[in-house]
Amino acid sequence: xxxxxxxxxxxxxxxxxxxxxxxxxxxxxxxxxxxxxxxxxxxxxxxxxxxxxxxxxxxxxxxxxxxxxxxxxxxxxxxxxxxxxxxxxxxxxxxxxxxxxxxxxxxxxxxxxxxxxxxxxxxxxxxxxxxxxxxxxxxxxxxxxxxxxxxxxxxxxxxxxxxxxxxxxxxxxxxxxxxxxxxxxxxxxxxxxxxxxxxxxxxxxxxxxxxxxxxxxxxxxxxxxxxxxxxxxxxxxxxxxxxxxxxxxxxxxxxxxxxxxxxxxxxxxxxxxxxxxxxxxxxxxxxxxxxxxxxxxxxxxxxxxxxxxxxxxxxxxxxxxxxxxxxxxxxxxxxxxxxxxxxxxxxxxxxxxxxxxxxxxxxxxxxxxxxxxxxxxxxxxxxxxxxxxxxxxxxxxxxxxxxxxxxxxxxxxxxxx
Numbered sequence: 001x002x003x004x005x006x007x008x009x010x011x012x013x014x015x016x017x018x019x020x021x022x023x024x025x026x027x028x029x030x031x032x033x034x035x036x037x038x039x040x041x042x043x044x045x046x047x048x049x050x051x052x053x054x055x056x057x058x059x060x061x062x063x064x065x066x067x068x069x070x071x072x073x074x075x076x077x078x079x080x081x082x083x084x085x086x087x088x089x090x091x092x093x094x095x096x097x098x099x100x101x102x103x104x105x106x107x108x109x110x111x112x113x114x115x116x117x118x119x120x121x122x123x124x125x126x127x128x129x130x131x132x133x134x135x136x137x138x139x140x141x142x143x144x145x146x147x148x149x150x151x152x153x154x155x156x157x158x159x160x161x162x163x164x165x166x167x168x169x170x171x172x173x174x175x176x177x178x179x180x181x182x183x184x185x186x187x188x189x190x191x192x193x194x195x196x197x198x199x200x201x202x203x204x205x206x207x208x209x210x211x212x213x214x215x216x217x218x219x220x221x222x223x224x225x226x227x228x229x230x231x232x233x234x235x236x237x238x239x240x241x242x243x244x245x246x247x248x249x250x251x252x253x254x255x256x257x258x259x260x261x262x263x264x265x266x267x268x269x270x271x272x273x274x275x276x277x278x279x280x281x282x283x284x285x286x287x288x289x290x291x292x293x294x295x296x297x298x299x300x301x302x303x304x305x306x307x308x309x310x311x312x313x314x315x316x317x318x319x320x321x322x323x324x325x326x327x328x329x330x331x332x333x334x335x336x337x338x339x340x341x342x343x344x345x346x347x348x349x350x351x352x353x354x355x356x357x358x359x360x361x362x363x364x365x366x367x368x369x370x371x372x373x374x375x376x377x378x379x380x381x382x383x384x385x386x387x388x389x390x391x392x393x394x395x396x397x398x399x400x401x402x403x404x405x406x407x408x409x410x411x412x413x414x415x416x417x
Contacts (some may be wrong), residue, residue: 035226052130059123098276118255
């Protein structure tokens with residue numbers, strides 16, 4: 001036998017050793033990630049939810065501050081003292097001790113409180129939206145990690161099948177039933193499958209690292225045992241107008257409307273009342289003083305701020321209109337994508353079953369010499385493609401569920417069985 005015919009057997013041994021080394025390299029100490037439901041229960045520890053909660057607490061604190069009345073002002077005035085002539089020294093001085101208070105007329109305090117309450121309501125809704133977005137991001141990262149894990153497994157299985165087919169081709173080459181080209185093609189396919197496996201393992205490790213970071217886990221994730229890709233989406237009947245983005249826009253519009261009232265009230269005079277006691281040193285007598293002060297609205301009538309508040313309200317109203325339209329369109333699109341992804345998963349599963357049966361029959365036919373190696377490679381490629389498509393279909397279903405859950409104002413797969 002020529003020396004060139006000895007290369008395929010050495011290649012088969014090398015492939016077997018490579019597969020054995022891959023098995024040994026797999027982590028036996030795999031640390032499984034918590035389930036998605038467990039991570040969802042710990043969502044309040046993530047930075048996004050902590051930030052949103054802190055902003056909501058700050059808005060509530062501003063409501064409490066808005067209820068507080070302004071502090072009174074105390075003043076001590078001395079007149080006709082330390083001058084010249086009869087006003088030298090302090091003998092003829094007039095000393096006044098007074099307290100003044102802003103009366104907050106025209107509903108200033110009520111308007112201030114209403115604005116603070118509206119802003120606190122907006123902050124609370126934004127906090128809820130931040131929690132929903134954090135849940136969606138967690139579901140996306142979890143699904144990506146699980147999909148990467150499945151792709152790595154599929155790549156390993158693909159390498160195993162490729163090596164097995166290459167060995168079968170070598171037997172046929174040695175028997176003279178297939179040309180040497182088939183052995184060279186098997187070697188090339190195995191090298192490509194090995195590179196694909198290494199890339200899939202790297203992507204899996206990167207996805208695990210992202211999941212560890214997003215979920216804020218103490219130990220790095222090395223495997224996922226509780227599947228999210230296989231969960232069926234939760235069915236909801238929430239109206240499009242109840243989308244969190246619409247509720248936030250409505251709260252922002254209400255707050256903008258309350259600010260108009262505040263600016264209109266600020267255009268009215270700010271009245272202060274004062275009462276005090278005056279001491280006359282020369283007469284050795286005292287008397288009460290009363291006073292009311294207010295600015296004259298000759299130059300500043302707060303028209304600029306009123307116009308600005310009205311413009312902000314119109315902008316908020318436009319944002320609300322856009323949010324309602326987008327929520328309606330996004331929810332319809334999300335429902336359509338979810339229905340399509342569910343059908344795609346069913347079709348992909350059926351395709352995997354057919355591809356597995358086709359590959360099994362092709363393998364039997366190839367070993368019996370009734371089917372060529374070219375046909376075997378075609379069925380193997382179809383099987384690998386079908387399995388990959390099944391993973392992609394499940395990942396698309398998770399993404400569609402995430403989008404629909406955001407429109408419904410809930411966490412993805414909340415209530416799913």
